[in-house]
Amino acid sequence: MTITRRSMLTLSVGAAIGVVAGVRSGPAAASAEDAMAKVMEFAGGSEPATGTITLDAPEIAENGNTVPISVSVESPMTDGDYVESVAIFADGNPSPEVITFNFTPMSGEASATTRMRLAKTQNVIAVAKTSTGQVFMDKKEVKVTIGGCGG
Amino acid sequence: MKKHYLVVAASIALAGAVSATAFAGGPVDEELVIDGEIQMTTRTAAPEGHPLDEVISGWHYRTKETRALEADTFENPAMLGVEDGEQIWNTVEGTEGKSCASCHGDASESMAGVGAHFPKWDADSGRPINIELQINKCREERMGAEPYAFDKGGQKPLTAYIKHQSLGEPVSLDLAEGDMQSWWDKGKELYYTRFGQLNLSCSNCHEDHNGEYIRADHLSQGQVNGFPTYRLKQAALVSVHNRFRGCIRDTRAEYPAAFSDELMALEVYVTWRGTGLSVETPAVRQ
Amino acid sequence: MAAVKPRVKGPKSASAGEVITIKTLISHPMESGQRKDNDGNAIPRQIINKFTCEFNGQMVFSCDIDPAVSANPYLEFTAKVNEAGSFKFTWVDDDGSVYTDEKEIALK
Numbered sequence: 125m126t127i128t129r130r131s132m133l134t135l136s137v138g139a140a141i142g143v144v145a146g147v148r149s150g151p152a153a154a155s156a157e158d159a160m161a162k163v164m165e166f167a168g169g170s171e172p173a174t175g176t177i178t179l180d181a182p183e184i185a186e187n188g189n190t191v192p193i194s195v196s197v198e199s200p201m202t203d204g205d206y207v208e209s210v211a212i213f214a215d216g217n218p219s220p221e222v223i224t225f226n227f228t229p230m231s232g233e234a235s236a237t238t239r240m241r242l243a244k245t246q247n248v249i250a251v252a253k254t255s256t257g258q259v260f261m262d263k264k265e266v267k268v269t270i271g272g273c274g275g
Numbered sequence: 276m277k278k279h280y281l282v283v284a285a286s287i288a289l290a291g292a293v294s295a296t297a298f299a300g301g302p303v304d305e306e307l308v309i310d311g312e313i314q315m316t317t318r319t320a321a322p323e324g325h326p327l328d329e330v331i332s333g334w335h336y337r338t339k340e341t342r343a344l345e346a347d348t349f350e351n352p353a354m355l356g357v358e359d360g361e362q363i364w365n366t367v368e369g370t371e372g373k374s375c376a377s378c379h380g381d382a383s384e385s386m387a388g389v390g391a392h393f394p395k396w397d398a399d400s401g402r403p404i405n406i407e408l409q410i411n412k413c414r415e416e417r418m419g420a421e422p423y424a425f426d427k428g429g430q431k432p433l434t435a436y437i438k439h440q441s442l443g444e445p446v447s448l449d450l451a452e453g454d455m456q457s458w459w460d461k462g463k464e465l466y467y468t469r470f471g472q473l474n475l476s477c478s479n480c481h482e483d484h485n486g487e488y489i490r491a492d493h494l495s496q497g498q499v500n501g502f503p504t505y506r507l508k509q510a511a512l513v514s515v516h517n518r519f520r521g522c523i524r525d526t527r528a529e530y531p532a533a534f535s536d537e538l539m540a541l542e543v544y545v546t547w548r549g550t551g552l553s554v555e556t557p558a559v560r561q
Numbered sequence: 562m563a564a565v566k567p568r569v570k571g572p573k574s575a576s577a578g579e580v581i582t583i584k585t586l587i588s589h590p591m592e593s594g595q596r597k598d599n600d601g602n603a604i605p606r607q608i609i610n611k612f613t614c615e616f617n618g619q620m621v622f623s624c625d626i627d628p629a630v631s632a633n634p635y636l637e638f639t640a641k642v643n644e645a646g647s648f649k650f651t652w653v654d655d656d657g658s659v660y661t662d663e664k665e666i667a668l669k
Contacts, residue, residue, distance in 0.1 A: 182338060182339075182340050184338065185338075185340070186337060186338045186340070186341050186507065186561035187506075187507035187508050187561045189507050189508060189510050189631060189632070190344075190352075190507040190510065190631045190632075191340075191631075192340050192343075192344075194637075201641075214629060217629050218593075218595050219627070219628075219629075221627040221629065222627055222629040222630065223624055223625065223626050223627060223629070223630055224624060224625040225622070225623075225624050225638070226622065226623045226624065226625070227622060228619075228620055228621060228622065229641075230616060230619060230620070230621045230622075230640060230641055231621055231622050231638065231639055231640060231641065232580030232581075232639045232640055232641030233580055233639045235638070235639060236622070236624075236636065236637065236638045237635070237636070237637035237638075238624075238630060238631075238634065238635055238636050238637070239630070239631040239634070239635045240629050240630055240631055241593070241628075241629045241630070241631055242629075269490075269491030269492070270490060270491050349568070349570045349584055349586065350584070350586075350635065352586065352632075352633045352635070355566060355568070355586070355588040355633060358566065359566075510590075510631065510632040510633065511632075
């Protein structure tokens with residue numbers, strides 16, 4: 125072994141200063157107002173009701189890079205009454221849009237799952253719009269943890 | 276003088292962080308069954324001479340969402356890498372006009388169980404060899420192809436593909452081969468040596484405090500039975516030497532080169548510490 | 562970047578009127594446009610921005626995708642199967658590339 129604890133210590137000082145001095149500046153995050161503005165735009169003026177839609181998201185995400193989310197909306201999914209689309213927003217990401225699921229009666233159910241990025245702890249919002257003009261909303265806070273010594 | 280002061284301050288800060296979050300629940304009591312078919316051994320009695328009573332896969336320390344990703348080979352995003360590996364296995368490269376398959380045929384037969392027993396003794400080089408180095412040896416000696424640089428080319432996907440053929444097989448090393456025992460000894464010495472400005476050894480986190488939290492990170496035993504592993508942080512396959520280097524870097528130390536004597540010795544020792552765990556490649560971690 | 566590769570998983574057969582679950586995964590970095598390279602230059606956005614699932618030529622499910630969807634996008638959704646036929650899955654990349662996969666399904 126050629127590496128001793130002392131040489132590791134000595135060699136690492138420079139690197140550590142870099143770490144301390146390096147200030148991370150990320151893009152500005154969307155505000156809760158921006159996200160709600162997007163929700164209202166999607167809702168087309170209707171006030172979203174609670175219930176009928178369920179958003180599943182972890183309470184704590186181990187890493188914000190890959191956060192599983194699922195949404196499901198109770199609906200007969202017939203030609204006369206079905207969920208047209210569900211939009212997902214996040215109120216602390218650089219921009220609030222995440223994904224919009226578009227359903228048809230052939231979907232059978234209005235449910236979908238994906239994996240999303242969360243820049244930090246924030247609210248994830250799901251809004252459903254039905255063919256009969258109803259709008260439903262659900263919201264979950266997801267805590268995004270920072271890692272160990274490496275961050 | 277200033278240097279020493281920094282080290283002491285960092286150590287105190289870390290000690291505080293560890294004890295303040297000692298409420299942690301430890302490993303979850305769940306079973307890992309891949310695709311509802313392959314029963315994995317993720318907890319088992321430690322081999323003789325092991326400092327812990329039980330060896331526990333890192334899978335037990337992750338959230339239910341992360342655990343679920345590994346339990347389904349379709350949902351496991353690392354399987355995309357394994358599929359890349361399969362393609363590489365069958366691709367002819369080099370001056371000899373050969374692919375891996377030209378000599379080894381169907382990997383599901385020829386490589387079954389093989390990955391559970393690396394690192395192995397390599398008499399030619401007089402040192403232990405892992406799957407990455409075995410691939411390079413084949414490329415140079417049999418295929419007439421350039422060896423892969425660390426983590427480059429097909430190294431990670433091909434290693435993952437080969438190790439995946441041992442999914443569920445218990446890890447076991449033959450320390451009686453060649454000089455393996457002395458490399459194990461060297462690896463053990465490194466495992467317990469404190470490095471870097473944070474003055475941390477592998478054992479400080481992974482032996483003394485596994486099950487507890489370091490900041491928001493649930494410390495595991497640092498087992499390597501699932502490498503190359505998909506880390507959500509990188510959203511990609513991560514090799515075991517990359518992870519070793521990352522851990523050493525996070526102690527704020529300069530890290531040894533991949534496949535150096537130091538990291539090969541550490542791989543031998545750390546792999547042995549997971550004796551009896553199923554190969555989980557490709558595992559999914561945070 | 563390795564070749565973009567779609568994967569689809571669903572049942573090979575279903576009863577008439579059954580609602581089946583379909584899972585899809587495609588290898589793609591989903592470059593968000595928010596990151597910088599080592600020299601501090603912005604890495605241009607390149608994502609899968611649209612996904613569609615059609616059955617015998619009729620739209621079943623689709624999504625409009627933003628950069629907040631994770632690398633290697635995973636989508637799980639349902640489809641009601643009334644007849645035997647063929648699912649067609651399409652992913653659209655920012656660079657104009659289109660990736661497709663197809664799956665046949667029989668009636669039980």
